[in-house]
Amino acid sequence: MGKVKLWIDGQEVEVAEGTTVLKAAEELGIFIPTLCFHPLLRPSGNCRICAVEIEGYRGLPASCSTPVEEGMVVRTNTDRVKEFRQETLKAILMDHPRECIACPKNQSCELQELIAYVGIEIPYKAPTEKRFEVKDGGPFFRRDYNLCVRCGRCVRMCNEVRGVGAIVFKEVEGRQEVGTPLDRPLEEVGCQFCAACVDVCPTGALMEKLPRWRAEAKAREDSFCPEISDIVLSLYDRYREREYKSSICPYCGVGCRLIFEVQDGEIIRTRPDPTGPANNGLSCVKGRFGIAEFVHSPDRLKTPLMRKNGSLEEVSWDEALDAVAKQLSKYKPEEVAVISSAKCTNEENYVIQKLARAVLKTNSVDHCARL
Ligand code: SF4
Ligand code: SF4
Ligand code: SF4
Ligand code: FES
Incomplete structure (x- = not known):
């Protein structure tokens, strides 16, 4: 494959033909904010947050889906680019609820980081749309599409990578919404509960449910004051020490590498490790949701009988x-x-x-x- 030379923010870089502008900038250590882009997915170019200026190009092309060309001159952080990103992000957030403090993703939310980087003011205009009911995501996760920013990562993940097509974009009351074909429960549309969609969601729209023992504790808190139990839980979580250990899933011979989240010596969650050579950041339902209860089950045999x-x-x-x-x-x-x-x-x-x-x-x- 041939090489292409270009200039980004005044720096020269040579990359393989077919590389995107975003990837070429990354090679120079230049950060371009993104929203709909995810390294495991084909670029869709639909959010325009990664817009840049390219000499001789009309408008501001999306760097995640624009391939490099010989002699290209790219500018990633001009006033025009910054203003465009701010206006675009404001439009995306027009109907996003302003309730970060009670959101389970608070402080680990990619959208919050993007807002801080792009530098828009919060509180922005309050959403006027009615609130949608939070949907169940089967036994393992929940779907609160009020928090959805329509980046499409979940839909592309389920279709392109998992090859399942359990979730789709559809029109609901004139808005593009993520949902299941014919609004069927996930169990009836072939969902494998791999949670790959949850893992790529940049907001709290798709979240795993609390493990059983924590859900019981939360239910007790809810009985006193349901309005503040989410806030209490997220504050409590933030100050508890947590370790992250990478190891191989014990369930089958595929050998998926998982990240084990451990609190007080107990596994509380597992996630696929993006560096795992056998699984490349993906796992099946057993590795994703079946490990903590299996490892800590009182019925587990640890001694021969x-x-x-x-x-x-x-x-x-x-x-x-x-x-x-x-x-x-x-x-x-x-x-x-x-x-x-x-x-x-x-x-x-x-x-x-x-x-x-x-x-x-x-x-x-x-x-x-x-x-
Ligand atoms: S859990 Fe897996 S199969 Fe189910 S909707 Fe999400 S990506 Fe698709
Ligand atoms: S649910 Fe999450 S991943 Fe899917 S479109 Fe909405 S914000 Fe994006
Ligand atoms: S995550 Fe699933 S496919 Fe991967 S090793 Fe574990 S059981 Fe096997
Ligand atoms: S990140 Fe490039 S268009 Fe969304």
Whole structure:
């Protein structure tokens, strides 16, 4: 692929043909604000927040969807560009509620950061539109489209990347709104509850529900004063220490890398790690929502059990392994078969087939995913 040379804010840069102006600016360390753009999605160029001036171009093109050209001269931060971004963002926010303090995304909201960077005044004009009812997002998340800025990231994620098409843009009372085909519940339109849409939403419109134990605590607070329980909870959360650890999902052999959010030694949330080579910032419902309750479940077996005198008793690993080895030694190789599990890692499955072939001397080895 050929190289293209251009100038951005007076700096020269050479990038591969087909690179966008936004990406070329990034290579120079020049920040251009964005809203509808997301690195996992194809650029749609619909919000215009990333507008820049390009010599010889009419208007202010969207840098996220404009490919570089030889000799291009780009300016990313002129007064004209700044004013355009401010006016555009004000228009986008025209019907956005002014209730950040009670929003579950407060202080971790991409939209708040964008508002601060673009430098518009808040409070802006109060929304006059009526409030829409908060919708359920199945068992795992909730959808408050009052907070939606119609960036389209969720719809593109569900269609382009997940290939599901459970959510679409549709016209509701003359406005473009995100919804499901025929307004069906997500469970009925093929949603996989992967939460990829939630993870790319820049606002609090799509949010995961609280884990069960925190939802119970919140319900108790709600019974005293529902109006302020969100505020109390978000203030409480902000001052509690939290650790973020990256590790591999234990549920299956795909090997998705997840970020584990840990508070007081307990996993409270998992999110797909954008640096994971096997999953590239995505995961399935099990990795996204199934880990905390599974790891902390009181029913989880942590010690081997052996049947003794008709009932299961906890024993040490040495005792359990000795008992298994003793039993297996009674059989000839052709009498033994080994079945492994899709929940094991590749390395574990490799070791199990080694045990079968090298120790038990059998080639009768299989895997539950083929059943
Ligand atoms: S959870 Fe996944 S499948 Fe369901 S709407 Fe969101 S992106 Fe689509
Ligand atoms: S729900 Fe979120 S991601 Fe989807 S269009 Fe609205 S703001 Fe964008
Ligand atoms: S269970 Fe889901 S998230 Fe976990 S490794 Fe398998 S595909 Fe990835
Ligand atoms: S971020 Fe480029 S048009 Fe929205």
